[in-house]
Amino acid sequence: xxxxxxxxxxxxxxxxxxxxxxxxxxxxxxxxxxxxxxxxxxxxxxxxxxxxxxxxxxxxxxxxxxxxxxxxxxxxxxxxxxxxxxxxxxxxxxxxxxxxxxxxxxxxxxxxxxxxxxxxxxxxxxxxxxxxxxxxxxxxxxxxxxxxxxxxxxxxxxxxxxxxxxxxxxxxxxxxxxxxxxxxxxxxxxxxxxxxxxxxxxxxxxxxxxxxxxxxxxxxxxxxxxxxxxxxxxxxxxxxxxxxxxxxxxxxxxxxxx
Amino acid sequence: xxxxxxxxxxxxxxxxxxxxxxxxxxxxxxxxxxxxxxxxxxxxxxxxxxxxxxxxxxxxxxxxxxxxxxxxxxxxxxxxxxxxxxxxxxxxxxxxxxxxxxxxxxxxxxxxxxxxxxxxxxxxxxxxxxxxxxxxxxxxxxxxxxxxxxxxxxxxxxxxxxxxxxxxxxxxxxxxxxxxxxxxxxxxxxxxxxxxxxxxxxxxxxxxxxxxxxxxxxxxxxxxxxxxxxxxxxxxxxxxxxxxxxxxxxxxxxxxxx
DNA sequence: TTACCATAAATTGTCTGAGTTATATGAATT
DNA sequence: AATTCATATAACTCAGACAATTTATGGTAA
Numbered sequence: 232x233x234x235x236x237x238x239x240x241x242x243x244x245x246x247x248x249x250x251x252x253x254x255x256x257x258x259x260x261x262x263x264x265x266x267x268x269x270x271x272x273x274x275x276x277x278x279x280x281x282x283x284x285x286x287x288x289x290x291x292x293x294x295x296x297x298x299x300x301x302x303x304x305x306x307x308x309x310x311x312x313x314x315x316x317x318x319x320x321x322x323x324x325x326x327x328x329x330x331x332x333x334x335x336x337x338x339x340x341x342x343x344x345x346x347x348x349x350x351x352x353x354x355x356x357x358x359x360x361x362x363x364x365x366x367x368x369x370x371x372x373x374x375x376x377x378x379x380x381x382x383x384x385x386x387x388x389x390x391x392x393x394x395x396x397x398x399x400x401x402x403x404x405x406x407x408x409x410x411x412x413x414x415x416x417x418x419x420x421x422x423x424x425x426x427x428x429x430x431x432x433x434x435x436x437x438x439x440x441x442x443x444x445x446x447x448x449x450x451x452x453x454x455x456x457x458x459x460x461x462x463x464x465x466x467x468x469x470x471x472x473x474x475x476x477x478x479x480x481x482x483x484x485x486x487x488x489x
Numbered sequence: 490x491x492x493x494x495x496x497x498x499x500x501x502x503x504x505x506x507x508x509x510x511x512x513x514x515x516x517x518x519x520x521x522x523x524x525x526x527x528x529x530x531x532x533x534x535x536x537x538x539x540x541x542x543x544x545x546x547x548x549x550x551x552x553x554x555x556x557x558x559x560x561x562x563x564x565x566x567x568x569x570x571x572x573x574x575x576x577x578x579x580x581x582x583x584x585x586x587x588x589x590x591x592x593x594x595x596x597x598x599x600x601x602x603x604x605x606x607x608x609x610x611x612x613x614x615x616x617x618x619x620x621x622x623x624x625x626x627x628x629x630x631x632x633x634x635x636x637x638x639x640x641x642x643x644x645x646x647x648x649x650x651x652x653x654x655x656x657x658x659x660x661x662x663x664x665x666x667x668x669x670x671x672x673x674x675x676x677x678x679x680x681x682x683x684x685x686x687x688x689x690x691x692x693x694x695x696x697x698x699x700x701x702x703x704x705x706x707x708x709x710x711x712x713x714x715x716x717x718x719x720x721x722x723x724x725x726x727x728x729x730x731x732x733x734x735x736x737x738x739x740x741x742x743x744x745x746x747x
Numbered sequence: 748t749t750a751c752c753a754t755a756a757a758t759t760g761t762c763t764g765a766g767t768t769a770t771a772t773g774a775a776t777t
Numbered sequence: 778a779a780t781t782c783a784t785a786t787a788a789c790t791c792a793g794a795c796a797a798t799t800t801a802t803g804g805t806a807a
Contacts (some may be wrong), residue, residue, distance in 0.1 A: 250769090254556065279757065289792045291549065294759085295556045298512065302560035302586070308758040311799040320661070324670040325583055326561070345665040352614045353607075359608075400795065401579070407603045409674070412582040416667070508798095510760065536787060547762045552788085568788040569770040 243285055244483070257296035259386050262332045265305050275313040278305065303329050322431060327415035334419050347469040351462060353413060354398070358445055359454035359463035361404035369404035373397055373446050380439055385427040395421050399441055401461070421468070428471045441467060493569035509676070511546060515554035523563050525576055532565065561587050585673035592677050599720040604678050605727040609720060611671060612656070616703055618663035622678050627662035631655055638697055638740035644687040653679050655700055662707070679726070686729045699725060738745040 251259065264270050276282060276297075297314055300306045304323040307313035325331055333342065361369070379393030395418045402414050414457040441464045448456035509517065522528050534540060534555075541551040555572055558564045559678050562581040566572035581587055598689065619627070637651030653676045699722045706714035 254770095254789085258560075279760095280758090290791090291791060295553060295789095297759095298553045299557045299560045302516075302557040304585070309799070310758065310797070311757055311801090313758065319666065320669055320672075323581070323584060324667050326581060327562070335646065336558045342666060345667050346617075347665045348665055349611075352611060356610045407606055408577065408600060409582050409603050411578055412580065416576075504797050512760085537789095538787095549761060549763090553760095555788095566788065567770075568768070568770090571787060 234339070236355060245443055247410070253292045254295035254299065256298040257286060257288065257293060259332065261296060262303070262305060262328065263335050265300070266322070266329060266332045267336060270315045270316050272318045274316045276315070278313060279350065308467075325413060325416050330416055330419045335422055338423070343423070343472060344469075345419075346416065347465065347472075349413075350417060350420060350465050350468075353410065354401070354417065354465055355458040355462040357402050357405040357407070358457040359411050360410075361401050362449045362452050362454040362457040364406040365404040365449055369400055372400040373404075373449070376400060377439065377442060378448060379444065382395075385438065386425065391422055391425045394438075394442075397446075399440060399464060401445070401449070424468045438464075438467065455482050511550045512517045512557065515544060515546065515551060515588065516557040517586070520558055520561070520586065521565060521593050522556070522737065524562055524580070524587060528574050530574045530576045534573070536571060543680040544670040550747060557586075563587070583674050585670060585677075587691070588674055593677045596681070597693040599609035601637040601678075601730060602727075603628045603722065604674065605730075607671075608675060608678060608723050611668065612655070612659070612675065612723055613716040615660050615668050616707060616715040618664060618668075618717040619659050620707045620710050623707055625714075627658055628708060630658040631662075631707070634658060635697065635700060635704060638700065643696065649680055649683045652696075652700075653682065655704075658681040659707070661701070681728050682718060682726045694725075696722075696725065 261270075262277075262397035264393050270276070277285065279290050280416050281296075283290045284425055286293065297308060301308060301314075302319045303326045304317055314321060324333075333379050376393045379398070380390055383389040383393065385391070385394070398417050398421055399414050403419065404429050405411070441460070444460040445464055447459055448454075509745060518526075529532070529723075535543065535700035537551055537555075541548045544551065555564060555566060559572075562575060562579045562582045564572050565575050566580075582591075606666060619633050634651045638648055640653070641648040643649070643652070656675050657672050657680055660669050660675065663669070698719070702718040703715060703722055706712075706718050
């Protein structure tokens with residue numbers, strides 16, 4: 232009895248942040264252990280009974296957590312074999328949860344560079360599409376986000392959210408459902424950029440004019456200008472993180488572009 | 490007793506394809522109903538007891554299925570409210586399962602166009618990156634895939650797999666973990682292209698030389714040529730599907746590029 | 748020795764029924 | 778009108794049993 236209660240209390244304490252259910256917290260904990268490399272691809276997790284015993288939770292809760300991880304490509308479980316960590320190539324790297332678990336701790340330099348690389352590929356094109364397809368509401372959302380960035384300080388929670396919302400509205404305005412589903416990835420990078428900048432490299436320059444330029448181009452239905460302005464914006468954001476940490480001039484593919 | 494057995498037998502029959510477990514088949518069935526629009530965003534699924542009763546499965550299996558769907562952003566469940574279908578913007582459109590469920594039936598024209606739009610954005614850049622970073626093994630994998638496309642007929646299962654593997658190897662060679670995780674999306678599109686072509690528009694031209702051009706550029710470490718060749722390849726693939734179905738000349742963002 | 752087949756063992760998978768917790772709703776209170 | 782509180786409802790968690798599946802093992806025949 233008492234042991235049951237204490238276990239429940241402990242789990243509850245963990246769960247209190249973000250109103251996650253028990254299976255959610257277990258999934259998150261295991262997920263972080265996997266993406267951070269504590270459990271490596273090929274490793275076999277403890278059997279259901281052992282694992283749930285150790286975590287002091289029921290098999291039900293543990294199993295549902297494993298289902299979540301499996302749904303995100305992190306593990307695969309088979310009878311008589313167990314639940315094994317999948318090779319990284321099978322992970323759903325752009326899954327919002329996987330991304331947030333990756334960014335739970337200071338992420339790998341290479342991974343961060345890769346994320347910015349993808350952003351530099353997709354976001355400028357998304358901005359160009361937005362210039363052609365944006366609705367008035369989406370344009371308004373961008374404007375509101377810009378105001379939010381202006382009224383709040385950049386490092387504040389509200390400022391960061393406004394920045395995220397600007398990029399999110401841009402992706403929405405692209406009118407492409409698959410591009411929209413990259414929002415979480417962009418958001419994670421934006422969020423991390425702000426946090427990192429605040430910690431290591433505060434206030435290098437005012438980013439609002441750079442955002443403004445993208446907005447103006449989209450408003451003017453000028454895809455070419457929107458593309459250029461957004462590329463510039465993402466490159467500046469990257470400068471605030473990757474290069475300031477490791478000044479290696481990596482080969483890029485932008486040289487292949489006109 | 491007998492009802493239990495018949496239910497188990499039925500479930501088993503459904504599960505036999507692809508060695509899915511019961512919770513997996515339920516997740517797939519519900520997932521298809523959602524992405525196909527039979528259940529709409531905002532709809533509340535039947536409660537656990539009702540739903541599991543109807544499907545003749547235990548609440549355990551049903552709940553695990555719901556966990557899978559929730560992990561992919563399709564539904565969200567809360568006490569006292571129920572499990573409701575999430576708005577499409579929250580769906581993980583690039584999740585391999587979600588994609589395969591979308592392509593289970595003939596997909597929406599717009600969605601297919603969107604997928605090709607993303608491919609045209611990402612794959613050429615991936616090819617350019619591959620030209621800079623490819624390892625010998627990855628180059629070898631591309632060559633093997635080309636051979637596979639040559640020896641087998643394009644419409645055959647083996648031919649389709651070879652085509653997919655070519656694109657997959659290209660994304661791997663980009664050296665970007667996030668780009669690699671787009672493999673399933675590309676694969677789905679490639680697979681659908683072949684199937685569609687075979688059904689509606691057989692053998693318009695030999696696609697192997699077009700693939701060869703990309704390969705040669707990557708081998709020669711020429712990112713610019715790789716970019717161009719891959720863009721051409723994807724555009725040809727799109728011609729075999731979207732345009733042949735609905736010849737509406739959609740606005741594109743390529744005009745914004747140099 | 749090798750190949751094949753039946754059997755056993757280990758692990759996930761499924762089922763049932765009970766009790767718990769969170770939350771929307773509406774009533775009572777200030 | 779706003780706030781607090783009770784209640785009903787759904788998901789959530791638990792425990793223990795049994796089933797299904799896959800791998801490993803050992804024995805038998807060629």
